[in-house]
Every structure is written in C-alpha cells, then in structure tokens.
Amino acid sequence: MPLLTPFLHLTLPSPIVLASGIWGTSAALLARAAAAGCGAVTSKSAGPEPRRGHVNPTCIDWGAGLLNAIGLPNPGATHEVDILREAKAELAHTGAALIASFFADTVENFGRVAAILAQAQPDLLEANISCPNVHSEFGEPFAATAQSAAAVTRAVKQAVPHIPLIVKLAPDTPNIGRIAAAVVDAGADAICAINTMPGMLIDVESGQPILHNRRGGVSGPALFPIALRCVYEIHQAVPNTPIIGTGGVTTGKDAAAMLMAGATAVGVGSAIHYRGPDALTLIRDELAAWLDSHGHDSPAAIHALAHREPRYDLHPTPAPIPK
Amino acid sequence: MPLLTPFLHLTLPSPIVLASGIWGTSAALLARAAAAGCGAVTSKSAGPEPRRGHVNPTCIDWGAGLLNAIGLPNPGATHEVDILREAKAELAHTGAALIASFFADTVENFGRVAAILAQAQPDLLEANISCPNVHSEFGEPFAATAQSAAAVTRAVKQAVPHIPLIVKLAPDTPNIGRIAAAVVDAGADAICAINTMPGMLIDVESGQPILHNRRGGVSGPALFPIALRCVYEIHQAVPNTPIIGTGGVTTGKDAAAMLMAGATAVGVGSAIHYRGPDALTLIRDELAAWLDSHGHDSPAAIHALAHREPRYDLHPTPAPIPK
C-alpha cells in the first residue's frame, strides 16, 4: 500500500497517527494502535506530577461530536518513562514511531518534564500547550498567545535538543498561523493541529453543565472543518514545517482532505468511538484505496493540494459550438 | 404562553431572535420571522458601501453543521435605512423588536454606519465585529482583541448614544469573557454571542476548498456547545448584561439550555435549514411547552440556572437502611 510517509527524520509506515489521550495510557494499547495501522502513536499527555483527572462525567457524545474534560489524569513523568520504555519495545517490530506527549504548569516545568520523558528515548516529543481542560487551574493555555507558546517551545528545545519537538496548538485563537510561526521560530520541528475546541453542554432537566469540569473540549465530526482550516492556515504560515492534522477525521476521505490542507500526517482520536476499535485500520485502508483509485502513489502526492489552484482555459466567448 | 421576555428597555413577545444574515434582507422576510414567533428580528448586517458578497459556493451543509462565507452582501447603509423603515412599519403590530445589524472596515466607519442606520430608529443596534468572512480584506475581526472590540463600541455609543447597542462577539478567542467585559465597560448595553467559528471544507475530488472564499464560518449543531460555553463565560464575566445566546439552537430544549447558560434571549439561524421555514415557530412552541411542563412561568425563571449549583444532603455514611 502506498502509505509510506516521510516525517522529519523518520519514515512512518502510514500517515495515520493515534492522537494523544486516545488509548495512549498503556504500552498494550499503543502497540495495538500501531498494529491497527498507525504510522505513529502518541502517548497520553504526562505532567510533572501524578494527576487524578476530573470527576465524571468526563466525556459525552452529544450527536455532532464529543465533549471531554478528562482532566489529564496521568501517573506523572517519572512513572510515564516506564510506560514509554515498554511501549518502545513493543513498537519496535511495527516500524511505528512513538510520540511522547506531555504538559506542565509552568514554562520551566515543560522543560523538566521533557527531560524526564527523554530518558525513554521516544522518537518524538509532543508539547501539549493546548489542553482546554486544565484552564481554570493554570490560567489560559500556553497556546493562547504567540509569546507563551514560543516560550514553552524554547524551554523544551533547550532541555532536550536531540529529540524533534512537535507543538500541539489550540483552535480558540483568531490567528493560529501567527502562533505556528512563533513556535517554529522558537525551534519547534513540527506542529500538531489541533486540540479540542472549548465547549459546554447543559442538561436541561437538572439545569447543570454535564461535564463535571463544566467546560470541555469538542472533538469528532463537529471539529473537522475547524481543524481543516487551522491546518490550511498553518501551512500557509510555515510551509516547510510538517503538520499532524488532527480533528474530526473519521474516514479515509477526511484524511485525504487533511493532507490536501497541508498536513503531512493525520491524527485520529474520536473516530474510535464513531466507528469502533477498527477505526484506525478502516481509515488507513480507505485512504490507501482512495489514493490508489485516484492514481496517487503516496500521501505526499496530495500534500497541500488545496493550496494549488486549478486554471481554467478562459478564451473569449466561445463561438456557438458547431455540431 | 409564558414567553414574555424583558430585554433592556423592551418587553419582547418571545425570547426567540432571528439571527443576523438569516432572512434579514427584506422587510417581508423580517416581518415573516416576527409572525413566526420571534420576539426580535435582526436585519442582515449592512456596511458603509454596497457590497456584492463572495462568489458561490457561499454556504454548504457538511453534515454536523453549515459552513458559510456569504461575504456580507448588502445594499449599503443608506439604502438599508429604507429597508429598516419598511420593516419597522411592518413589525409594528407584532410587538417584535427590530435589531439593525451593521459592520464596517474601520472604527470610525462603525460610528458612521450606526448614525446612518439610526435614521430608521431601529429598537436596537447590533455591531457585528465578528464576521469571519471578511477577514482577509480587513485584517483580524475587531472581536479578536479586547482593545479593538472596545474601540468600536465607544465609537458607536458616541455616534448613537440614544439607541441601545448589542455587540456581537466571535468564538475564536481564548477568553471571550474578557472581551465581553471590555465592550460592556466601553458602553455596550447587551452582547450577542456568538458569530460563526472559522472553518474550511475541502472537496477531495478537486483538491480545492469548497467555499469560494476558502474559509467560512461554522454554524448549526456543531456550534451549539461552543456557543453554550461562550454564553456561560460571558455571563460569568458580565452577569448584569443581557445576552442573546446564538449558535446551533435547533430545538426548544436547546433554547432552554441557552437561557440556563446565561442568555436572556436566544438567536436562531441555521435551524431554518435543518427544520424548514417553520423552525422559528417550532422552537418557540417547544420552549413554551417545556417551560410549562416544568412549572416555569417565564423564560426568566430558568435564566442562568446552570450557574446555581444543586446541594446534596450528604450526611455521614447513612446507617444501613432498615426496612
């Protein structure tokens, strides 16, 4: 299948990437996602200290999408190293890359956590500066301004210069292109776009927000056009930086659209709810079949296609067609 | 029906408001919306000069929502006055309020356009500082920062101090509460939240963005939890300012949830596509029936309910229940 995907120094067996926070809590699940067709798998974001996450309800299917505020439960960076080591070993034979996702409460701690996770030698690091669910605790997400996003990037690159860094951006900003440019300028090697879009659901019978955290992040189909637009704008801003296009991808056609918008790889998360545990394989196979049937020999063949405009042959008024 | 809705100096016959850009191009359609059950109707946003709007496709149903970039076609403020005058006359017997929406390319022009529209004496003015579809032309929407949003507000209030001003905000910001506080501080009498969320769709067969403007705004069901969260945050930030909660409201229950989030009135637009031309009436009647069946005698009875938390009676471990 024509799915080999060059990504920075790596060649991924497929452009499909397991998104952070989906299944990434154990080596077994990360390995399962790789076996199911992912070219790279992202671990659940780990932070400086163990964290319980939010009280339930933490995730809700509201029809056009999901809303979650899991609240970044994780065993803390030190224990995460063990999970990552185990995962790395299990992934070895699949060829899939391991992306270690992490977050922190301060710029400095981003660097510290990265340094700890680096012990496991993941193929890539992913700085989650965009989780909307820890907002109230830490103030605005770091992804909210170009300055804070760049500051985190610099701190991480300084702490771990030898592992390429993906920075994961948020959609709730009026200019994601500018923020992408700032983090690339600060040393980011790739962008993951996007994290969830902040939202809320209210149960009218009780009059109360459904998520215990009240606010959560919208993912799934509802997020798809938002993600596509973000990826398009980021590619315009930093055309040479690889993007993992993430948000609402549910079919192989969605994945193709992401590549056309400017993504090099395609993150998948909520689709597992919508299409079941086989979603990763289905999306990978559908994409391969689509590329094949349209005469493309690789995902790269359609990369950023939407930025190239068709030309129409517009002569002056054609003479009435004789026939 | 228990739907009377105090809103600033007015008492609207129902809390349902026709959103700007939906049907608001003619007096006949504005009057039809009022007859269908709206307590207020908003005209299509008018600008300083006549504008053709974008080339088609300008609006697409993508499943979980709509995406539009109509591009603010309008006859220009001067001609808009005629439409507003005619609409005001036709609305007189319905009791519905007329909201005149407008936009401009500069802070000063916001004031100028408001002054022109004021000639028609609409009940309320609505400054659309958040349309995502004129982005490339005018730079970032004015709703993007607290400073520019407040500057527009001040200019309009100075130009037309005697007509209450609604400012319409955008969801693509990391802190809509702060922006709401800034515009209220600058003199806004009410907030409309929200305009559409920027998005894009790509047709994989052609590899091209579907909307001619490439980017557009997401509305309809996909927008609902985003709008609900924005309204909730705005009510937290400016609890005494009335909000027209707009975005994805498709049923009476959705309208109830908006009121609970902190809205005083409920904007409806895309629902007309999803439920047909009777949508306004259906939503109004469903809301009335829901209020009735839950023992509420007015929309005000559930206003901001989601901000009041239930208390559970949590004694120490109950003794094993004897029975």
Add this chain to the structure above:
Amino acid sequence: MLPQAARIVETQRENANTRTFVFDAHWRARPGQFLMAWLPRFDEKPFSLVDDDPVTITVAAVGPFTRLLHRLEPGDRVWLRGPLGRGFRPEGQRMLLVGGGYGSAPLDFLARRAKNAAITAVIGARTAADLLFVERLARSGADVQVTTEDGSAGEKGLVTAVVEPLLARGGFDALYACGPHGMLAALEALARRHRVPAQLSWEAYMRCGLGLCGSCEHQGRVLCLEGPVLSFNNCSSRGRSFTRHV
C-alpha cells in the same frame, strides 16, 4: 449535502447558444427542482433539472460561468448539489404549459412526468433560432404552439398573446410556467383573471441554496427552499385547495 463530482456523459446542441449536458449521476427529483453546478474555484450556479435519471441540464451561454460550461466535453467533471427546492406537482388532466427562453427546459421534464394528461404547451422566444425544446415537447406528446417576438416562427409576439385566448376558451385544469419575470407576472395576472390555478417557476439570485441567506426572496418566500415553483389556486374564493380541485 456536499457537491458531488459528476462526469459529463454527453452534450447536445439545442440552439445557437444553448447546450444540454447529461451527467453520470442518477437522482430522483421532480420537474421544476434545480441543482447547483460548481466548477471549483470558479463559481456555482443554479440550473433546472431537465431530467433526473440521468441528471440532465440545459444551459444558455449568457456569462462567464455558462460560457465555461459550454467549453466542457464528455469526460469533464462538474460538481452538483441537488435536487434543490420544490418542483411542479402535476395535477389535473388538462395542463397548459408556458415556457419562455430556457424556461422550456423543466417543462419538457414536467410533460414526461404527466403522461396521462392532455398537454398544451406554448413556447416563446425572441427569434426562431432561440426557440428551445419545441420538438422535445412534441415528442413528449404535447400540442405545441410557438411564438416569437420577431415572428420568425409561429405567432408573432409574446406567449401571453396565445395564452390569453386559450385561458378564455377554458378547459384547462392548471397553468404551469417557467421563464422571465415579466412573462410570469403577466401570466399570473391572466391566471387570476380566468380563475385557473397556476404553478409558476420564478428565477432568483441563488447564493446559499439552503433557505437562509434571503438572497432568493420573492414575495416573502425563499425560492431556493420554498420555490422556485410557487403555486396558487384561483379557482374558488372559498378556500378550495389546489389539490382538491383536481
């Protein structure tokens, strides 16, 4: 509904500036419904369905988009959204069809769908060269009468000149028409005068095509959703509905 790529299977010349396009798309639609045809990064425009299976439209080259369409050949792709709007509802056994310009296009579709009815069709155009679908309508079993403004074919003048005496003579259950605004307005007046129920297909400037933007408004109705065919029943002042009259 997203635009779906369709390939042109066949094109036919209808007259000097009008071509018919047959696509490899198969829908179920009513005569009078329309589609939006998109050429990526160029424009998207409304056209009446001339057939639904295979999807067929007939296009007069009048401006940039329609001229570009005319350049396309079998194998080329056009993106289609539809069927949109409400079409004609064939009612009654004696139908009077009136078409002006490319307005005749949906009428032939209507005639084919109303096979058991006795159909009279009045087709008008500026000149003989502009006439459209006269033969098709005849093949569909209609009794076709022709008018041209310059008298180069059929009766000289406007369609109304032929329609008026037909309505006066009586015997039609309903009038169906599609064409330019002025023609429809005149026909509406005639139908009211002669108390004949009418279904008129109005043109309008279509943007969203979803009933939202108000661009296509006509008499307080959004034609992309509630039209383009608007019907009214003139046959009784007592509220007898159009359908009941049949």
Add this chain to the structure above:
Amino acid sequence: MLPQAARIVETQRENANTRTFVFDAHWRARPGQFLMAWLPRFDEKPFSLVDDDPVTITVAAVGPFTRLLHRLEPGDRVWLRGPLGRGFRPEGQRMLLVGGGYGSAPLDFLARRAKNAAITAVIGARTAADLLFVERLARSGADVQVTTEDGSAGEKGLVTAVVEPLLARGGFDALYACGPHGMLAALEALARRHRVPAQLSWEAYMRCGLGLCGSCEHQGRVLCLEGPVLSFNNCSSRGRSFTRHV
C-alpha cells in the same frame, strides 16, 4: 448519547449495604451490559444492569457516590447513560455461573435470559450478611451453592473451592463469572485448566465510557466498549469457536 433523567420507581434492600433501584426507564440490553449513573455536579459511576425493562441496578454502598445513591427514594431522579459495553452471550445448555460480591447482580439477569439452560450458580461473599441474590437466582431456576469466607453460610472459603470440583467433574458448556479481579483471575486459570469456555466480566475504572480514554484498559482492550465481559474459548486447541461448541 446524553444522560437521560430517570425517576426511581422502587428501591429494595438486598443486604446490609446493598440496595436495588428500579427506574422508570425501559431499555433493551444484554445481561453484563452496564450503565453510567449520574448525579449532577456530584459524580457519574458504572453499574451493571440487573434488568433492562424496567432498568434496574443493585448498588453496594462503598463510597461517596454509592452512599448518596442509597439516600435517594422513589420519585428522586438519577441520570442514566446506557446500555454500554458488551454483555454475556448465553450459550450452551449447561451453564455455570459464579458471582462474588455484587458480581451476582448481572448473573441473575443472565439466568433469567437463559431460561432453557440448566444453571448452576456459585455465590460467594465475606459473610452470610454480605450474600447477594441467592434467593433471586434460586427463583430464576438456578441450582445455587453458597460460600462465605467466615463460614457463616454455605461452604467456608472462596468460590473457587466449590468451582474447582464442579469443573473437574465436567458437564458444563461454559463458565460465566462476575466479581473481584482476584476471583476472576483464579477462575480464568481454572477454566483454562479444565478447557471450559469462559465469559468473565471484569471491573475497571470507567471514565469516558466511549472506548477512548484508555482508563478501563484490561489486557489491551477497552472494557467500556469491548467488555466488561471478555470471553475465551478453552475447549479445543483446534480453533473451534465458542459458539460452535454449543
């Protein structure tokens, strides 16, 4: 699926710290499937279905949420999401059911759904006062055997002490069990040794309930979606499937 408000219609005391709640909700579900019960602004927790029509759960008061549930009375509301997960599939004519603690709850539902099978149930608990659903299972036609850790009722010891000789004797088509991890692990080993297909319902910490967050993972599977019942077929090394064995 959003949580739906349901009213408690009836509550029943099952033992010292366990109550059954019957709701005014009517679903179609399999035994072994579960629901998430929400009390707004408090918490949402998983409980096995004891019946689907009307929806019924049996709750042991072990912490804040379950204690609060126990304070509720008929007329009070609980918000329910479900049925979630995969349940038991009753297979075979001779079924061995093993329950520990409130693990017996879904087993009675299973027994009622497998009416034509010959059912043996082994119910274990710490003390006689902790036993659950012994009578219900008997009423459902099962041959019930009881074990308690302190010997205050039935055989003294763990359920495995009774199950081991039953499996050794043979004659069971499949083993179905629900209870604490340790018990299930021991039963899994026994089932493998005696080559009996088994369906085991594992507990796990549920967050999303949608198969995404990974919180409920067990042996590489997300139990909220792919469980809580996991089945394996031990009866042959030749890949005869569980269903075919029936």
